[in-house]
Amino acid sequence: xxxxxxxxxxxxxxxxxxxxxxxxxxxxxxxxxxxxxxxxxxxxxxxxxxxxxxxxxxxxxxxxxxxxxxxxxxxxxxxxxxxxxxxxxxxxxxxxxxxxxxxxxxxxxxxxxxxxxxxxxxxxxxxxxxxxxxxxxxxxxxxxxxxxxxxxxxxxxxxxxxxxxxxxxxxxxxxxxxxxxxxxxxxxxxxxxxxxxxxxxxxxxxxxxxxxxxxxxxxxxxxxxxxxxxxxxxxxxxxxxxxxxxxxxxxxxxxxxxxxxxxxxxxxxxxxxxxxxxxxxxxxxxxxx
Numbered sequence: 001x002x003x004x005x006x007x008x009x010x011x012x013x014x015x016x017x018x019x020x021x022x023x024x025x026x027x028x029x030x031x032x033x034x035x036x037x038x039x040x041x042x043x044x045x046x047x048x049x050x051x052x053x054x055x056x057x058x059x060x061x062x063x064x065x066x067x068x069x070x071x072x073x074x075x076x077x078x079x080x081x082x083x084x085x086x087x088x089x090x091x092x093x094x095x096x097x098x099x100x101x102x103x104x105x106x107x108x109x110x111x112x113x114x115x116x117x118x119x120x121x122x123x124x125x126x127x128x129x130x131x132x133x134x135x136x137x138x139x140x141x142x143x144x145x146x147x148x149x150x151x152x153x154x155x156x157x158x159x160x161x162x163x164x165x166x167x168x169x170x171x172x173x174x175x176x177x178x179x180x181x182x183x184x185x186x187x188x189x190x191x192x193x194x195x196x197x198x199x200x201x202x203x204x205x206x207x208x209x210x211x212x213x214x215x216x217x218x219x220x221x222x223x224x225x226x227x228x229x230x231x232x233x234x235x236x237x238x239x240x241x242x243x244x245x246x247x248x249x250x251x252x253x254x255x256x257x258x259x260x261x262x263x264x265x266x267x268x269x270x271x272x273x274x275x276x277x278x279x280x281x282x283x284x285x286x287x288x289x
Contacts (some may be wrong), residue, residue, distance in 0.1 A: 002215060004193065004281045006200030007170060009034040011067060012123070013161045014048035015058040016238060017193055027274035030166030031198050033062045037125050038093060038102060038161040038196050039113055045097060046161070049233050051118055053241040069112070070125035077112045079105065090127045095161055104163075132159040134225070134268060137258075142225045145288045146213055165266040166227055169209065170197035174263070177206035181250035190247050192232040195264055199277070204285070209265050215283040217232075220272050222283070225263040230255070 007020040013035045025032040035112060039047045039055070049055050055130075058071045068078040090101040102124030110122045159166055179189035192200055204212070215222045235248045252262050 001059070001282050001284055002201040002203035003235055004199055004277060004279055004283070005202050007031070007196070007277055007279060008193075008200070009062075009200055010196060010223070011035070011059065011060040011062050012037040012039065013046065014039070014055045015069075016056060016059055017020075017196070018061055018093060022277035023276045023281060025274055026167075026269055026277045028269050028272070029097060029160060030269075031277070033068065033164070035161040036062075037067075037105070037123055039117075039123055040102075042092070042120050042230040044091070046093065047117075047121060047240075050231055053236045053243055056236055056238045058113075058179045067096065070115050073117050074112065077109065079109060086217075086228045088128070090129055091124055092125060093161070095132075095146050095194060096163060098132060098164075100132040100159075100161070103127045103129040105110075123271070126160045130160075131140075134159065139268075142213075143221055165268055167198045167222065167267040168228060168267065169199045169201060169215075169222075169224070169265045169267055170195050171204050171206070171209045171264075172200060172202040173204060173206040174209065178247055178250050178254065178263070181254055182246045185246065185249060187246045188246070190234070191238075193238045196233070197264065201283075203282075205232060205282050210262075211287055212265065213286045213288040214267075214270075215285060217283050218282075220283070221225075221270050221276065222267045224265045224267050226266050227257075227259070228264040228266050230263050235261070 008017040008025050009024065009031045010017050011033050041047055058069055060067055060069045061101050065081050067081060069077060070076050088103060091104060093100050093102045105123045105125055113123055114120050175192050183189055210227060212224045214224050230251055232248050235244050237244065251263055256264050
């Protein structure tokens with residue numbers, strides 16, 4: 001059994017997290033408003049902290065029917081979540097190898113982000129007609145391992161701008177073990193926000209999540225579809241936007257596999273209606289062996 005200890009959304013892809021100590025709605029599309037917006041450059045390519053670490057300093061909050069963004073040296077910007085009365089043009093967006101649709105949030109928002117990031121950009125929201133699906137090749141290995149444990153089916157409509165799957169789970173014990181190596185190198189331990197999780201949990205030994213098929217309780221079922229492949233982005237300090245060498249070096253030392261550097265589990269919510277996740281909630285663990 002595991003216990004949820006943290007719930008986080010990242011309303012604007014690659015910008016700061018919003019914590020949800022009072023809980024948050026979860027559906028097959030992910031946590032409510034997670035990666036609902038994306039920043040794109042002049043070529044329409046999505047922007048991330050990999051190249052633009054200052055994105056970490058943009059702090060969005062979705063509340064009371066509005067999204068509000070703040071950043072150092074910038075006036076607070078806020079706009080309504082309601083769809084605009086005017087044009088609702090669908091803009092094609094590719095997130096790695098997955099295609100979806102966005103809706104431009106307009107010049108005022110674009111100018112604010114362009115000024116702060118010091119490069120021309122636009123901000124797109126997930127379009128109401130977007131029907132993004134988790135790629136079949138990502139789901140098939142899990143279905144083969146599950147042997148009928150749960151049926152994923154065609155449930156991914158409305159999936160937003162996350163890299164590959166709607167949820168990312170991080171095990172506290174794994175962060176602690178990784179930080180043991182970080183501190184052995186003479187560096188300070190890194191906080192869990194470096195890993196951009198949606199759900200942080202405790203109750204499993206370090207890295208035992210690698211062998212978990214899924215988590216469930218009455219009316220709730222998550223499939224742990226695959227381990228999360230890591231780029232250098234966890235090296236970006238989420239408070240200062242400074243780029244260091246940890247935890248990247250510790251990950252390279254301890255978490256190298258044939259698929260790449262792996263840490264955390266990407267997941268889907270399956271066979272479950274939309275419902276609220278809460279801190280302290282417990283889930284049963286199903287193993288793949």
